[in-house]
Amino acid sequence: MSTVTSRWAPPGPLREWFGRHQSISITLLTMIAAGVLPFIALVPPFSSFGTQRDWVDGFANAGVYMLLALGLNVVVGFAGLLDLGYAAFFAIGAYTYAFGASPFSGLHLPFWFMLAMGALVAAMFGLLLGAPTLRLRGDYLAIVTLGFGEIVPIVFLNADNYTNGTNGIGGVYTPTLLDYTYRVGDPWPYYVTMAVILAAVMILLYRLQDSRLGRAWAALREDELAAASMGINTVTTKLLAFAIGATTSGFAGVFLASKLTLVSPTQFGFVVSFTVLAMVVLGGMGNIWGVAAGAFIIYEVQTQGLKQLNQVLQPLNLPVVSGIDWIQYQYLLYGLVLVFMMLIRPEGLFPSRRRRAELHEAGVEAAIPEVAAE
Amino acid sequence: MDVSLLVQQTVNALTIGAIYALIALGYTMVYGIIELINFAHGDVFMVGSFVTYWLLVTLGFTGVISDPIQLAGVLALTFLVSMVVMGTVGVLIERFAYRPLRHAPRLAPLITAIGVSFILQNVVQVIWGPSPVNVPQIFDVQASFGFLGAHVKYLSLFIVLLAAFLMIALQLFVTRTNLGRAMRSTSQDREAAQLMGVDINTTIALTFFIGAALAGAAGVVQGLYFGTTFFIVGFQAGLKAFTAAVLGGIGNTTGAALGGFVIGFIEVFSTQAGYSRWSEAVVFTILILVLVFRPTGILGQPTAERA
Numbered sequence: 218m219s220t221v222t223s224r225w226a227p228p229g230p231l232r233e234w235f236g237r238h239q240s241i242s243i244t245l246l247t248m249i250a251a252g253v254l255p256f257i258a259l260v261p262p263f264s265s266f267g268t269q270r271d272w273v274d275g276f277a278n279a280g281v282y283m284l285l286a287l288g289l290n291v292v293v294g295f296a297g298l299l300d301l302g303y304a305a306f307f308a309i310g311a312y313t314y315a316f317g318a319s320p321f322s323g324l325h326l327p328f329w330f331m332l333a334m335g336a337l338v339a340a341m342f343g344l345l346l347g348a349p350t351l352r353l354r355g356d357y358l359a360i361v362t363l364g365f366g367e368i369v370p371i372v373f374l375n376a377d378n379y380t381n382g383t384n385g386i387g388g389v390y391t392p393t394l395l396d397y398t399y400r401v402g403d404p405w406p407y408y409v410t411m412a413v414i415l416a417a418v419m420i421l422l423y424r425l426q427d428s429r430l431g432r433a434w435a436a437l438r439e440d441e442l443a444a445a446s447m448g449i450n451t452v453t454t455k456l457l458a459f460a461i462g463a464t465t466s467g468f469a470g471v472f473l474a475s476k477l478t479l480v481s482p483t484q485f486g487f488v489v490s491f492t493v494l495a496m497v498v499l500g501g502m503g504n505i506w507g508v509a510a511g512a513f514i515i516y517e518v519q520t521q522g523l524k525q526l527n528q529v530l531q532p533l534n535l536p537v538v539s540g541i542d543w544i545q546y547q548y549l550l551y552g553l554v555l556v557f558m559m560l561i562r563p564e565g566l567f568p569s570r571r572r573r574a575e576l577h578e579a580g581v582e583a584a585i586p587e588v589a590a591e
Numbered sequence: 592m593d594v595s596l597l598v599q600q601t602v603n604a605l606t607i608g609a610i611y612a613l614i615a616l617g618y619t620m621v622y623g624i625i626e627l628i629n630f631a632h633g634d635v636f637m638v639g640s641f642v643t644y645w646l647l648v649t650l651g652f653t654g655v656i657s658d659p660i661q662l663a664g665v666l667a668l669t670f671l672v673s674m675v676v677m678g679t680v681g682v683l684i685e686r687f688a689y690r691p692l693r694h695a696p697r698l699a700p701l702i703t704a705i706g707v708s709f710i711l712q713n714v715v716q717v718i719w720g721p722s723p724v725n726v727p728q729i730f731d732v733q734a735s736f737g738f739l740g741a742h743v744k745y746l747s748l749f750i751v752l753l754a755a756f757l758m759i760a761l762q763l764f765v766t767r768t769n770l771g772r773a774m775r776s777t778s779q780d781r782e783a784a785q786l787m788g789v790d791i792n793t794t795i796a797l798t799f800f801i802g803a804a805l806a807g808a809a810g811v812v813q814g815l816y817f818g819t820t821f822f823i824v825g826f827q828a829g830l831k832a833f834t835a836a837v838l839g840g841i842g843n844t845t846g847a848a849l850g851g852f853v854i855g856f857i858e859v860f861s862t863q864a865g866y867s868r869w870s871e872a873v874v875f876t877i878l879i880l881v882l883v884f885r886p887t888g889i890l891g892q893p894t895a896e897r898a
Binding site (some may be wrong): 293299303316357359361374491546554 | 626627628665688691692695696697698699700701702703705706707708709710712713714716717825830831834837868871872875876878879882883886
């Protein structure tokens with residue numbers, strides 16, 4: 218199946234080759250993107266906003282959100298389940314690393330081992346939450362996950378004997394690769410590590426999307442009843458979506474904890490789940506490159522765009538526009554993104570072809586009330 | 592626990608429960624008619640409390656109004672303004688964010704609902720700032736009378752009676768009027784109701800108006816009782832009220848009222864038992880357990896499809 222991955226290549230044998238060797242083409246594209254980005258920071262408009270190091274640091278943080286968006290995309294985009302407590306798995310991943318490698322716990326397990334552990338623990342909690350709740354219908358599931366997303370930070374906040382409560386766990390150890398230890402002020406190693414993790418996750422997700430499981434997700438999303446009658450085990454299939462979706466946020470959590478060297482319950486509130494949802498919706502539910510791009514765009518707008526908008530508009534002394542502090546309007550912006558994308562372009566900026574067909578098919582059905590009834 | 596404490600906490604629970612019940616009614620009515628969890632509903636309540644704040648400050652009130660006639664007049668005006676404004680907001684939300692998506696996949700209106708919720712929060716945050724504001728408490732919070740050794744606030748009595756009045760009025764409206772019958776028929780079978788001459792769009796808009804107006808009333812109560820409000824207050828309250836609606840059986844107005852009071856009791860008595868930090872976690876755990884084991888709630892109709 219030829220996918221977006223190969224579309225950049227000119228038609229002909231080259232495109233065909235890349236279409237067939239997705240893993241190689243994803244690796245290549247990620248390498249190119251990761252190689253080009255730091256240089257963009259040196260180009261005039263961008264170079265005036267911050268040093269190259271600041272930009273690279275920002276890109277590494279953006280990578281955390283890209284991982285989150287990729288994971289949520291498995292749940293929302295592939296399987297069509299709305300998860301509003303996704304930040305909980307992020308928190309679980311981060312705390313797993315803090316428990317495994319910080320003075321607070323007295324342990325210092327290697328980062329790479331903990332990366333796998335964080336993902337594993339997050340996936341286990343995905344299963345734990347999913348097992349009893351996945352029989353629920355879509356909107357009930359959304360509210361249960363929302364409740365779960367609220368409970369997890371409360372537990373981390375209140376179980377202070379184990380989590381150090383509000384203060385969180387500080388002094389988390391940075392990763393070590395062979396003899397080299399990552400330093401907090403130096404974003405480059407983190408940036409490269411993130412690029413590698415992202416490439417690996419994207420390869421995994423592309424393989425999954427076209428696998429038997431990926432097709433089962435699509436079938437389930439399009440018509441659960443039909444999928445079940447065709448012999449798809451709906452519960453296992455949904456559970457796997459939850460677990461695999463949680464895995465990447467486990468990676469994201471471990472990475473963030475090792476980069477900030479601090480975890481605290483306030484980092485994982487509902488706004489995180491909400492922001493990631495906005496990223497997935499903006500990018501295009503179901504499209505792997507799309508949601509990664511959506512996450513990158515929203516993250517950069519949030520951290521750089523709004524700030525620069527202030528800087529550009531304030532000196533102009535325009536009425537109204539110059540007086541506004543645009544950073545304040547961040548969540549309004551996300552809210553509008555969610556509403557307008559759903560109303561105008563539900564398939565997102567970078568649609569998955571299949572999802573677009575589904576979402577627009579519904580519009581056709583609207584003309585026939587009998588079909589639309591359920 | 593002695594009797595006076597028990598009575599005291601029961602009164603507190605009923606008062607808080609009344610707020611949750613009023614909000615829960617909006618969730619349950621909207622869900623009953625278009626099967627949508629209106630995530631923005633908690634924030635409608637929050638905006639209602641800010642409308643109260645704005646109105647009272649604009650009118651120049653800062654503290655307790657001692658003249659009973661003036662107090663009654665101001666209270667009536669506050670409730671009227673908050674309920675009408677929020678009802679209108681509710682209708683607008685339905686018109687622009689939900690109606691265009693009525694036939695879209697179920698995920699779509701849920702996502703816009705979350706979007707609307709954040710829009711409301713952010714707008715309030717920009718207008719009134721991110722820190723809590725003090726709502727003038729025009730009704731004397733301290734005034735109370737003795738009852739079985741407990742101090743029962745007149746305000747609590749007023750709130751519970753008002754909530755009861757609104758609920759009975761709603762019940763009569765839904766069961767005894769033509770518009771109420773239109774609402775019930777629309778929630779049972781939208782196409783059939785339409786064939787029988789019910790104007791579906793008006794009926795759904797009316798449902799949103801009533802639900803949001805009740806949340807507006809709850810917003811006034813929030814201001815009167817707690818004397819403070821906050822742009823984030825709608826999220827937690829909304830989630831608890833939703834739990835109440837689910838607990839009582841979603842789509843069932845009596846159930847929602849009952850669920851609201853149950854949540855009020857759970858919250859007050861878990862705080863009394865020294866677990867105030869955990870009361871929220873307890874409420875959400877109940878929500879999850881009810882949804883998993885008895886998704887039809889206490890009073891809900893068992894329909895296989897709901898589960």
